Amino acid sequence: MSQAFIHLENVGVVYPNGHHALEGVTADLSPGTICGLVGVNGAGKSTLFKSIMGFITPTSGKVEITGLPVKQALKKNMVSYVPQTEEVDWNFPVLVEDVVMMGRYGYMNFLRRPSQADKKAVDEALQRVGMQDYRKRQIGELSGGQKKRVFVARALAQGGKIILLDEPFTGVDIKTEDSLIALFRILAEEGRLMLVSTHNLGSVPGFCDTVMMVNKTLLAYGPVETTFTQDNLAAAFGGMLRHHQLMGDELHDDPDARGVTVLTDDERPLVLYGEQGGQKIVRTKETAGEGIGRHD
Amino acid sequence: MIEYLLEPFAYEYMVKAIWVSALVGGVCAFLSCYMILKGWSLMGDALAHSIVPGVAFAYLLALPYAIGAFFAGILAAGGMAFVKQKTKLREDAVIGLVFTTFFAIGLVLVSINPMAVNIQAIILGNILAISDQDVQQVIIISLVVLSVLLLKWKDFLAVFFDEGHARSIGLPTSFLKIVFFTLLSAATVAALQTVGACLVIAMVVTPGATAYLLTDRFGVMVWIAITIGTLSSALGAYLSYFLNTNPGGFIVLIETALFLSAFLFAPKYGLISQKRAVNKHREAL
Structure with missing residues (x-):
């Protein structure tokens, strides 16, 4: 101990x-x-x-x-x-x-x-x-x-x-x-x-x-x-977070059930990906900030 | 000419006034460095006014005035803390409420019970007529306050700069804060004799404010403030002989003059050098 x-x-x-x-x-x-x-x-x-x-x-x-x-x-x-x-x-x-x-x-x-x-x-x-x-x-x-x-x-x-x-x-x-x-x-x-x-x-x-x-x-x-x-x-933050969820049918044309969940309180967002109930964290560290200015 | 300039030193009461003022001025200046950084100036003022009834009481009971002043100060500080904790009033309102009450009690006490002490001496100070017994009290108070500060100034700085850290290194933060306010009350009592209750606030604010404009290091700031406090107090008392003025007022005006020169001419934070820096920046663009 x-x-x-x-x-x-x-x-x-x-x-x-x-x-x-x-x-x-x-x-x-x-x-x-x-x-x-x-x-x-x-x-x-x-x-x-x-x-x-x-x-x-x-x-x-x-x-x-x-x-x-x-x-x-x-x-x-x-x-x-x-x-x-x-x-x-x-x-x-x-x-x-x-x-x-x-x-x-x-x-x-x-x-x-x-x-x-x-x-x-x-x-x-x-x-x-x-x-x-x-x-x-x-x-x-x-x-x-x-x-x-x-x-x-x-x-x-x-x-x-x-x-x-x-x-x-x-x-x-x-x-x-x-x-x-x-x-x-x-x-x-x-x-x-x-x-x-x-x-x-x-x-x-x-x-x-x-x-x-x-x-x-x-x-x-x-x-x-x-x-x-x-x-x-959800238990920790209740309704305090911005919550965006895109489920399989919105994301894919095929029967893939995996969806994307984005949780944020206006700082760096947390992104989860996978089937409902079993979504995994998508590491955001390496990609952070890269999206900005990419319009090609 | 020189004879004329040395004239004040021929009088024992003038010599006494000069060095007692200098001592008190130095001690108050040391405290002022902390006061201005923590935004406690108003609190110092409140404390000075609150001790008036204590002084009156002490004279009534024929006790040393320092004891009465001290208890009144503690009572006022406790009263402020209590009202602040129990209500949602802002600090300035609480301070204003409590210190005026104490000051009023002092005035009433003195007027219903006329006594040997002149209330004017408490409010305006009267260093030229200070009794030997009072001098003794002032010296003891000043030396005690000064030695505690000299020994522990770094601890006070650590507590006031970052209390969380101070605690994490094992400093007794609450105890040190109580000690600091005790020192402040004691110094205020001493300064009461020199410049009076109304102007004590200048003694525990102005030298620190001036020094703050002149340096980025606390240790240096303390020495600058003490030098300013000591010299301007001695000079104020000395000059008051020639101009036949209230020494308290003169001391504070000299301190203000020094502040104004720092405000204008300080090498880094003075008005002029800052303006110059802005212009330089503009030219560079």
Whole structure:
């Protein structure tokens, strides 16, 4: 059991105003994977994040990180957090390297004086995300993708094996998204657990290994191939998604019963293809963006 | 000429006024760097007005005024948090409501119970007539606030910049926030003597605002702000001798003058250099 990086056992959160945000979430997340956390706004994604970060103590159940209670795990710098772009005040007078250095505070003494090791960790982290040339920039001067990279660098400098990313693709273009995904893949393959909350459904099959679908409770959790199905998506999103379905008789002249389903919430769409009830995800990663400008 | 310029230093009360103002100005300037980044300026103003009844009460009970001020500040902050949590009112309305109430209580208290302390001294400050006992209080408060800030300024920055991250590295974020507001209330109490309740807000906003226009690094910003706060407070107190003015008003006007020069001439964020950058860009096109 302690092999699980994050162990969620019957986690429930009731806010002081009586709002039931989450109930009965049980899951074990393993290292070396990217896990997508999907659900509508208010489904409890951020509540789950906050429980893992120790921001809120679940009213029932427990959260363990490598077998330790959350507080202890945080003291050991095990969990890093990459906030949403909108959550950060980009006008703060801090440079790129200052932000990354903040990832090292947990290792520093009372006065937060950086040691040689801290400086080295910052250099390495900036190298990893390809931001070493921007280290003296004020953070507000960066592009959307660069801003994300800085905070990923901070997580790397912190050295945690678990990285939580809150809506990392909001406000970045497809090309940037793809390069971020490539970076996340490498980081996961090095043995980290990347937990990514996203409402960008189309990109989930392209880069997640497992997926957690939440709506007040954990609706489904497992490998993307078997979990990210139309039924589960319908349960998670209800009527919140744009839904286009073209069945066999509309698509083909022959008796082929396979149909196409397109699900989108205005981000990259999720495309499913196959017979009704057994539709498979069509990987959209490689083809994304290609359709534009092709009129030949 | 030189004799004339050195004249204020011949008076003990002037010397005292100058260095006490400088100390308070520096401490407030340190805090101002956080205040302006978090948009808490109005809250600082509210706090300053809210402590007036506390000061009145303290004098009534013959306690050190700092204690009364401090409790009133905490009570006001708690009141604001409570009303905000229990209603859907916006923060500015809550702040406006609570601090005026406290200020009114202070006025009523003083008028039904005339006492040795002049309410005008609280509202407008009177550094020239500060008693030795009050000087002692101001020094203790300032030194405590200053040392906590010097030791923990990076932690405060981490919490205010990204609370989620601060928590993930194990910083006690709620505790640090409480400490910060305690420091703010304490500094406000100290500044009350120098510039008075009405102008405290300038001391905990203007130096930080000026420094913000001059640098992109928080550490540098702190030093610029402290320099501005200390020097303009000392200079304001000094000059008030010649012009026979209220030192508080003078201190704030000097700080404003410095802000205006930064606003116009700052190398990166000044009005002039920004205009120049725009023109350059146009020419390039």
